[in-house]
Amino acid sequence: MRGFHRMNAGWWHGRFRGCGYRITLPRQMIIELLNRTTAHLSAEDVYLEVHKMHSDIGLTTVYRTLELLVQMGIVLKFDFGDGRARYELAETSKGRKHHHHMVCTNCGRIIDYADFIDEEIELLSRTEKGLSKKFNFEITNHLIQFYGLCDQCQKTIKRLSRPSVSQ
Amino acid sequence: MRGFHRMNAGWWHGRFRGCGYRITLPRQMIIELLNRTTAHLSAEDVYLEVHKMHSDIGLTTVYRTLELLVQMGIVLKFDFGDGRARYELAETSKGRKHHHHMVCTNCGRIIDYADFIDEEIELLSRTEKGLSKKFNFEITNHLIQFYGLCDQCQKTIKRLSRPSVSQ
DNA sequence: TCACTTATTGATAATGGTTATCATTATCAA
DNA sequence: TTGATAATGATAACCATTATCAATAAGTGA
Ligand SMILES: [Mn+2]
Ligand SMILES: [Mn+2]
Ligand SMILES: [Zn+2]
Ligand SMILES: [Zn+2]
Numbered sequence A, B: 001m002r003g004f005h006r007m008n009a010g011w012w013h014g015r016f017r018g019c020g021y022r023i024t025l026p027r028q029m030i031i032e033l034l035n036r037t038t039a040h041l042s043a044e045d046v047y048l049e050v051h052k053m054h055s056d057i058g059l060t061t062v063y064r065t066l067e068l069l070v071q072m073g074i075v076l077k078f079d080f081g082d083g084r085a086r087y088e089l090a091e092t093s094k095g096r097k098h099h100h101h102m103v104c105t106n107c108g109r110i111i112d113y114a115d116f117i118d119e120e121i122e123l124l125s126r127t128e129k130g131l132s133k134k135f136n137f138e139i140t141n142h143l144i145q146f147y148g149l150c151d152q153c154q155k156t157i158k159r160l161s162r163p164s165v166s167q
Numbered sequence C: 001t002c003a004c005t006t007a008t009t010g011a012t013a014a015t016g017g018t019t020a021t022c023a024t025t026a027t028c029a030a
Numbered sequence D: 001t002t003g004a005t006a007a008t009g010a011t012a013a014c015c016a017t018t019a020t021c022a023a024t025a026a027g028t029g030a
Helices: A003-017 A025-036 A043-053 A059-071 A117-135 A151-161 B003-017 B025-036 B043-053 B059-072 B117-135 B151-161
Strands: A075-079 A085-089 A100-104 A110-113 A138-149 B075-079 B085-089 B100-104 B110-113 B138-149
Touching (some): A025 A043, A025 A085, A043 A059, A043 A085, A059 A075, A059 A085, A110 B117, A117 B110, A117 B117, A138 A151, B003 B025, B025 B085, B059 B075, B059 B085
Antiparallel strands (some): A075 A085, A138 B138, B100 B110
16 A cells, blocks of 8 residues: 555556446555565465555455456466465556566475576567467467576585584 | 286385385275276276275275375376376386376366477476576476367367357 | 284274355446 | 445354374384
């Protein structure tokens, strides 16, 4: 309920009304939260955070709203393999760039990267063209993720796999 | 329990024993099943299929065995967004090639493709190199998937979204 | 071949993220 | 302000996957 709200209240209102949806407090709060973070929040994360200011917003509504936002193309939904869906504002909003993710298989950390994106996008569009021709498959979107060990976990793992110094 | 068994029984036995694992009937049956299909089976799929010949093999064992095979690198585990994990023999076995997947978001159909793989792999390895340098992230594997509408579903959707002729 | 150690199994219950229900409430066009 | 109805939230249900644990079976060595 800061600059974002004042700035875009009308825009969001129109966006929702245009689809026949109503703009409600829970929806505003959730959009605002997603807008001011760069993290990849789970439904529960969103619930807990929103709950701080508005303890009357239920978890069910959070799930429903997130699903609605995904369906409207406003939010992206990801599965990083930790058993819960994670959400992030799509790149349509200003200041967001299309990016891909690296996932640490040890600690679950998720790293955004936009480097090499141009080359990736080019290859992807070339591949998409070839695939849709060969299989007559109409591609709407893609998913690219890298899995491995983050900087910190590499050190931890190495330390653990080496004979301990003390004792 | 056909050619595959005779052909590779010894090899599999060694592979398992080398890790301290025992080779059991359920494990053999599951490997054989995965070896003779090109589908992307869920744990329940595997259970039902194996159950036809050996009704005493339990679902729990199927889950455990699949997880073990994944951990040994023999089987690949995927999430195609339908709420259940799906498994497929890794490309280590003869006759299997590394491939990526297209997922139909309407009917759930999954299409393997190995075309363009070489270019993809090259870009991936280049990207991996850049990323691991920039973020000091040690990449162990990647995931590429395309989502969209398969040939058949395109027709269905078009038919539905057009005014019906009869009536 | 036999016995012994222990990895493996499978029936069952539990877990946990996500959905379905449904009575109540809030939005917004008129 | 009002009325039609979209949205909410407490609750229960769902369902894929895991944890438990006593019973079984695989492999080893005699
Ligand atoms: Mn991100
Ligand atoms: Mn495949
Ligand atoms: Zn890590
Ligand atoms: Zn389809």
